[in-house]
Amino acid sequence: MTTSITISKYNKTIRKMLFASLWICVWQLASMLIAQEILLVSPVVVVQRIIQLGADSSFWNSIFNSFTKIFFGFILANIFGVVFALLSNKSTFFRDFLSPVISIMKATPVASFIILTLVWINTAYLSTFISFLMVLPIIYTNMLIGLENIDRKLLDMANVFNVPSSKKFKYIYIPSLLPYYSAACSVGLGFSWKSGIAAEVIGLPNNSIGFSLYNAKIFLETPDLFAWTVVIIIISIIIEKLFFVLIKLLKNNISLDWGDKIAN
Amino acid sequence: MIRLPIKLGNISKNFNDKAVLNNFSAVFKDNSINCIMGPSGVGKTTAINIIIGLIKPDSGTIEGVVGKKISVVFQEDRLLNWLNAVDNIAFVCGDAVSKAEITALLNELGLNGSTNEAVSKLSGGMKRRVAIARALLYDADIIIMDEPFKGLDDDTKYNVMDIVKSHLVNKCAIFVTHDIDEAKYLGAEIIQM
Numbered sequence: 001m002t003t004s005i006t007i008s009k010y011n012k013t014i015r016k017m018l019f020a021s022l023w024i025c026v027w028q029l030a031s032m033l034i035a036q037e038i039l040l041v042s043p044v045v046v047v048q049r050i051i052q053l054g055a056d057s058s059f060w061n062s063i064f065n066s067f068t069k070i071f072f073g074f075i076l077a078n079i080f081g082v083v084f085a086l087l088s089n090k091s092t093f094f095r096d097f098l099s100p101v102i103s104i105m106k107a108t109p110v111a112s113f114i115i116l117t118l119v120w121i122n123t124a125y126l127s128t129f130i131s132f133l134m135v136l137p138i139i140y141t142n143m144l145i146g147l148e149n150i151d152r153k154l155l156d157m158a159n160v161f162n163v164p165s166s167k168k169f170k171y172i173y174i175p176s177l178l179p180y181y182s183a184a185c186s187v188g189l190g191f192s193w194k195s196g197i198a199a200e201v202i203g204l205p206n207n208s209i210g211f212s213l214y215n216a217k218i219f220l221e222t223p224d225l226f227a228w229t230v231v232i233i234i235i236s237i238i239i240e241k242l243f244f245v246l247i248k249l250l251k252n253n254i255s256l257d258w259g260d261k262i263a264n
Numbered sequence: 265m266i267r268l269p270i271k272l273g274n275i276s277k278n279f280n281d282k283a284v285l286n287n288f289s290a291v292f293k294d295n296s297i298n299c300i301m302g303p304s305g306v307g308k309t310t311a312i313n314i315i316i317g318l319i320k321p322d323s324g325t326i327e328g329v330v331g332k333k334i335s336v337v338f339q340e341d342r343l344l345n346w347l348n349a350v351d352n353i354a355f356v357c358g359d360a361v362s363k364a365e366i367t368a369l370l371n372e373l374g375l376n377g378s379t380n381e382a383v384s385k386l387s388g389g390m391k392r393r394v395a396i397a398r399a400l401l402y403d404a405d406i407i408i409m410d411e412p413f414k415g416l417d418d419d420t421k422y423n424v425m426d427i428v429k430s431h432l433v434n435k436c437a438i439f440v441t442h443d444i445d446e447a448k449y450l451g452a453e454i455i456q457m
Binding site for chain 1: 316317318333334335336338340342344346347355356358398402
C-alpha cells in the first residue's frame with residue numbers, strides 16, 4: 001500500500017516536471033522565433049542572468065528585505081485574522097462591527113490600496129501593510145467558517161467528560177480548523193507575495209525586489225525583468241512548500257489519520 | 265460512600281412549541297441500574313440530556329447531579345476520528361487510566377488488533393465499543409448510556425453487556441433502550457415513558 005502510494009507520488013512528480021520542461025521548451029522556441037531579446041528573452045539567458053545577479057550581494061539583500069517585510073505582513077494578518085475570527089465567533093456584535101471593513105478589504109483593488117496607503121505610510125513599510133490588508137480577510141473568513149463548522153457534539157462530549165481546555169484546543173479545535181487554515185494560507189501566501197511586490201513596484205523602497213523590477217522595466221532590461229520574475233516565482237513556491245511541511249509536522253504531531261480532513 | 269439519588273421532578277421541555285417532555289418525574293438511586301424505555305420520540309434522549317446538563321428544562325427540578333462526575337455513551341459515538349481507539353479514551357481519562365488498562369478493556373470488548381488504528385477506519389460496531397469503553401473507564405459516579413448496544417450482533421452484544429455490568433458497581437447507571445430483553449439482562453429497574 002505504502003509502496004504504491006510512493007510510486008504514484010513519484011510518477012506525479014515526474015509528470016509535473018515533464019510538463020514544466022515542455023512549457024520551458026515552448027518559451028525557448030517562442031524566443032527563438034521572435035528573436036528580439038527586448039521583447040522575449042530565452043530561458044537560457046534568464047538562468048544566466050539569475051546566476052550573474054546571484055553573485056552580487058545586493059541581489060540577496062533585496063530578496064531578504066522584500067521577503068521579511070512581506071512575510072511580516074502575512075504573519076500579522078494571520079494573528080489578527082485568527083483573533084478576529086475567534087471574537088466574531090463569540091460575539092455577533094463584533095462580527096457585525098467588523099463585517100463592513102472586511103467587505104471593503106475584499107472588494108477594493110490592491111492598486112487602490114497601494115496608492116491610498118502611499119499617502120499615509122512610509123514606503124519602507126508599504127509592502128508589509130499591503131500584504132497584511134490582502135491576507136487578513138482571507139484568514140479571517142476561512143477561520144470563521146472553520147469555527148462555525150466545529151462539531152458541537154464533540155465539544156459537548158469533551159465538556160461532559162471535563163476535558164481540560166488545552167486538550168480540547170489540541171485535539172478538537174486544531175484538527176477541525178487546520179483544513180480551513182491551510183486552505184487560507186495556501187491562497188494567502190501567494191496573494192501576500194504578489195500584492196507585496198506590487199506595492200514595492202509602486203512605492204519603490206530601496207533594496208527591494210519591486211525596486212529592481214521597476215528599474216529593469218525603466219531601463220528596458222528585459223533579461224533582468226524576467227530574471228526577477230522567475231526569482232519571485234521560485235521564492236513563492238519555496239515558501240508554500242515550507243509552509244505545508246510545517247502543517248504536515250503539526251498534524252503528524254497530533255494524530256494518526258486525518259483522512260479527508262486535510263487534502264494536500 | 266452512599267450518594268444522594270438523582271431526582272427529576274415534573275420536568276417539562278418544549279422544542280418549537282412542541283412538548284417533548286411533559287411533567288416527567290423519576291428517581292435514580294445510587295448503586296442501581298435503570299433503563300428508560302418508551303417509543304421513539306417520547307423524550308428519552310431529552311431526559312438524559314437534561315440530566316447531563318446539555319439541555320435546560322423549561323420547568324421542573326433536578327436534584328443529586330451537582331458535584332457528581334458523569335460518564336456518557338451518546339446516541340452517536342462522538343469519537344475523534346483522527347485519533348486511534350486508545351487515544352480517544354486517553355483523551356477523556358487523562359493520566360487516571362494507563363494505556364495498558366485501556367488496551368486490556370478494548371481487547372476484552374473484542375477490538376484486538378484494532379486498538380491502534382484510527383477510529384475512522386473501524387466498523388460501526390467497533391466504534392460503538394470504543395465509546396462504551398470510554399464511558400466505562402472514565403471515573404464517574406453516574407454512567408448514562410443512550411442505546412449503547414445498537415449495531416452490535418447478538419453474540420457481541422451479550423458479551424459487551426456482561427462487561428458493562430461488571431463495571432457498574434457502586435454507580436448509578438441509566439440506560440436508554442427499546443429492547444426489553446436488554447433491560448432484563450442488565451437486571452435494570454425499568455422507567456417507562
